[in-house]
Amino acid sequence: MNKSIMIVGVGGQGTLLASRILGAALLDCGYDVKVSEVHGMSQRGGSVVTYVRCGEKVASPIIEKGEADIILAFEQLEAARWLEYLKADGKVIVNTQQMDPMPVVMGAAEYPEGVIDAIRAAGADVETVDALPMAVEAGTSKAVNVVLIGAMAKNMPEVSKETWLEALKSSVPAKFLELNLKAFEMGYNL
């Protein structure tokens, strides 16, 4: 199996943790794994992207246009922004949350309507997840990332649920584990 997964969102949403959980799970399955992260200025509320690639042997840590099997999007507009990176038969898992970028906050632009429909119309297989209310129910709005990891996990039958849970345990602080396990289950059982 070769898989290229992109995690996209808005700086501050916890995409980095999600990519670490995913990377740890895939490594545990015996694949060669490379993860490419974004740190620094782009993290400050900007559009962020993390690449996760696995296979027998992975050379490049980045994913290019038309190469992603899955795009896990933490925000609608970000799903649309990075859609060019999806393979023709790839899948988009998108959180329905909308966050206004600064040009919209300032009134210089409008947040586009019908983003998810437009992604479908472009030919992508789309699954929507209403992750924010689930995260709040699990205990904190910050757990959106783990709900979404759960939603992605059920789209990856090649990785067992036990492996996901182990990866989660090794990536989050013990005091938040219970909350995160709950968030994961909510995404996984959709």
Place this chain on the structure above:
Amino acid sequence: MKKLFLGNEAVARGLYEAGCRVVSSYPGTPSTEVTEFAATYDEIFSEWAPNEKVAMEVAFGASVAGARSFCAMKHVGLNVAADPLFTASYTGVNAGMVILVADDPGMHSSQNEQDSRHYAMGSKTMMLEPSDSAECLDFTKRAFELSEKFDTPVIIRLTTRVAHSRSVAPVAERVDNGLKEYTKNPQKYVMVPANAKGKHVVVEQRVLDQIAYCETEAVENGLNKVEYNSKKIGVIASGICYEYAKEALGENASYLKLGCVYPLPVELIKNFAAECEKVYVLEELDDYIETHCRKNGIEVIGKDAFTLQGEYSQSLIAKVILGKETECMKADVNIVPRPPVLCAGCPHRGLFYALKQLNVTVSGDIGCYTLGFAQPLGMIDTVLCMGASVSALHGRNAADPENAKKSVAVIGDSTFIHSGVTGLINIAYNATDSVVIILDNSITGMTGHQQNPTTGKNIKGEPANAVSLEALAKAVGIQNVIVVDPYNLAETKEGIKSALEADGPAVVISRRPCALLKTVKHNPPLKVNADKCKSCKMCMKIGCPAISMKDGKAQIDFTQCLGCNVCSQLCKFGAIE
């Protein structure tokens, strides 16, 4: 158990395994995590230095004392440390000394796209370039061995994609040979002209010896690697470009992978090129390897077909070399850009709003607050390099004394200590009525929360001496020092106004910890009372990402709002509760 190492984390593991004893660095994306991870090993004395020059001199001193030593910085940090670098190349080392520099092609988080390989060539310092985390670990250990073998500092060059990618790296035990004996040796360590003349001869011979090493031994031990597959295409590459080429071309090409990028071999490249039909040099940024090839009469294809700007990738290589294009989907909606912004609750927001009300010219600096340039605040006029806000303001005011009443400099606590304080001394000494605002958010913010000499904690979070910014400003001769809380808009505006109106230079300290610090307690999120909201959009003038207009009324996103209450000070109708 196998583990994914961040490139920077793998370098730190390499430091540990190589028996490195002293690490001194100044944070800078994408190099920061090396030193953060190094600090997790108790066997290593690790520290955040005030700037890169200090860090490199600390590493030099430790090396002379007989300890394997290390310093890390981003590409522009090496500009600051260039002074010790060029002469440490002459003195050489006692125990191994390794310098890490991280370049940022594509400028993910930098103000320029400079290519640090020129520093290796300029200072005649050996430079290694790993291409993944396993090599980050391995090359770090090799760098110490080469440093001691050739009596030279050795530079490790990373680029963002290597520093900030995770891949598997095999680990080993630490080998610590203790302190090497120090012997007094002025001919080696005291660089006065008479001694330096002798050392220059040594340096030139050392380069020749290193070239011979790169041609032979380095090939045998795999630092420089030749892989023959199809000989129709030959690729000469180092670092991340080698990985991109492997991804794009696989076994349809042969490879000369250069683990050592200074000095470069000649015969090795000539022989490889002679075997291949068409030879490409794949290197991001400048035509550094390409120029070396041409100088030695080796015909290669390089920047004419590729680019001097930004990053390379597997698809760029596939497109240029194989003519392969990828089709891709496009969503038919207006994709509004999402630039980085000051975070919700950021203390810099209130400060910049006050400056906007005062309608001043702002000499800016490097840090999160650089984002104050962006609309709707739009309050920074210039940004050059670390510390330049203070010195450039003095320059403006020297050229036009009237300017002093309507302009300020803004500089963060860490940046001020890095190289702002020297500019402030200049203001006091050469007497312009300059107003310098120190944005003291109790942390080095942009690089991800590192302690600094003003925070009262060291790299391990233990209590440490804290520089008093007030006392420091007074000690250099600034009598007028005002402290304001940027969450209080009226107080902040008044404080800056009084500094501008007063005769003589002034320092305003805008003090409020970074809202993302875990130790900071927040108020509950604010809410807009839709009945009271008159849709005047005053609250949106501060550019807070948590505030938006929904159905004609202002709305606050509870997942982002930290209850800083800056927006509520702008609402004339008391609608923000």
